[in-house]
Amino acid sequence: MNHKKWMAVIALAVTALILTHLPVSEADAAASASDFQTQGSTLVKYRGTEERVTIPDTVEVVGESAFENNQKVQFVVIPKSVKRLDAYVFWGCNNLEEVVLGKGLTAVDEYSFAGCTGLKQITIPENVQSIDAQAFAGCINLTDIYIPATVTGIAEDAFLNCDNVTIHADEGSVAAQFSQKLAEQKNRDPLVTAAPVQTPTAVSRPDTQATTEPVSTTTPAPVATPVPGNVLGSTIVVGNHALVMVHPGEEKVQQGYTEPEAGQETGEEQDITAETENGKIPEWMYYRNQSVSAVTIPEGTTEIGRFAFSRSSLRTVTIPEGVTVIDYAAFYHCDNLDNVILPDTVNTVGAKAFTHTGWMDDFEENSMDDFLISGDILVAYKGNLPEVVIPDGVRVIAEEAFRNHTELKKVHLPASVTDIGNDAFPEGIEIINE
Known part of the structure; x- marks a missing residue:
């Protein structure tokens, strides 16, 4: 060295x-x-x-x-x-x-x-x-x-x-x-x-x-x-x-830092049907868009891309059956998004997908429950126990759901769990399949 x-x-x-x-x-x-x-x-x-x-x-x-x-x-x-x-x-x-x-x-x-x-x-x-x-x-x-x-x-x-x-x-x-x-x-x-x-x-x-x-x-x-x-x-x-x-994309960046400009429209908020490409809402599609209020995701959509609605004015979203992937930070910092219902076709919820949404913030600040669960998907955890029993019926555990909980030593998984996201748990914990 x-x-x-x-x-x-x-x-x-x-x-x-x-x-x-x-x-x-x-x-x-x-x-x-x-x-x-x-x-x-x-x-x-x-x-x-x-x-x-x-x-x-x-x-x-x-x-x-x-x-x-x-x-x-x-x-x-x-x-x-x-x-x-x-x-x-x-x-x-x-x-x-x-x-x-x-x-x-x-x-x-x-x-x-x-x-x-x-x-x-x-x-x-x-x-x-x-x-x-x-x-x-x-x-x-x-x-x-x-x-x-x-x-x-x-x-x-x-x-x-x-x-x-x-x-x-x-x-x-x-x-x-x-x-x-x-x-x-x-x-x-x-x-x-x-x-x-x-x-x-x-x-x-x-x-x-x-x-x-x-x-x-x-x-x-x-x-x-x-x-x-x-x-x-x-x-x-x-x-x-x-x-x-x-x-990063192939376009050459000359200097400094960059931020996608897609979807940065401002103006009167509107109810829209999201645009898709080959069954996917493209990455960054509505990023920082301050003109969206209620969004309907069309039937046939299977994936919501990275940062797709991040930092937008989105208030409500309807996610249909058939969506399987909600990618990294898809709804990150949608501060006015107060409620989300996830269909049972979803098998992947990316890290930070709902971080700093009104939905997540309300859970962290006001919920009496340690688990944020929508349908059969465990999106987040806020407890502080060294040993945790995942509720029966949970099918999917989102990426990084328990990641920052270094106090966690042991997790009991019910038989219903079929998909566990990347880095869902901190390193070195004991996982027990019930």
Whole structure:
């Protein structure tokens, strides 16, 4: 292993550890509190002009676009209280140079750091399990990232146009396999470390310097966009894990980060019948479409593609018998979609298919039941027991339904279960067939 690269990784970890222990006065902490617009435990928007920011430890979710296009922030500490970074959190923060991620995170969401051209090094903490689509796309100056063995899913375009990045990973891990793949594409040697680099375990607010300069709202320069429908999904198996890979379309991307433009219409919401191609609603078909309200999926449809309705204004959907596949993130962040009935022909529900829908959010916040079940399909679980008995009658278990429940040690499956999605359960649990 290259000695200089190994020393660089150690230096990165030590620097992050030192930075998380910098003191701060009570006055500094109080003065910056008004910079954070929150709703409950969600940070909705950072409105300050500080160069060095520590997110309050009362925050559990950093909401979508919370720091988007902030041209002042250079250093951010995310405390261990934060469990989720939503999409586009630091999109276009060109001057962001350093980020300390807390150990509460379980995922780096899509486009989280896209376009952070000042970001050079980052350590992904233990407990993170996925790095999603274009999470670091366009971070053209990113040179070093440490990814722990807990990460079992990496979107292939997670590091789109990060031509100088070196992925530091444990031998045999999914990240090491991913690094090898990148190396083969770029004719470079992957860096695989024999032991993990220490990740900071405590986070304190660093000293900050006040500034009165306004936050820039400059929109990132436009970039080439992949043709909708050319984003294909595949899965490779590494050890006992299923690694979901996202393959960008063939159209060449010049620089930065991309986002499909299909379906971005706005206007009066309409009830529509979804368009299909060969029995499938194409990937990204209604992505960010703000003109759809009620959608009827026509008879003969067998598959709803990846991101097909993601981030749209969809309120109701009728899914007919005959649909067998609801692919990755098909209804992701359809915030107004409050109810879903799945037909008994469905045998695959992809990861994040209904994440951040009103239906899923209501289950997580208000349901007295630990299981979200539609028909005979178990879509999600929110309990915290080490041993779980799957209800009798469940036929399909969705991808990643139990994935983040590391407390889970044993699962009892009824005879009715016929299909279990990729990464439905965390690694190493005991599965008992009743």
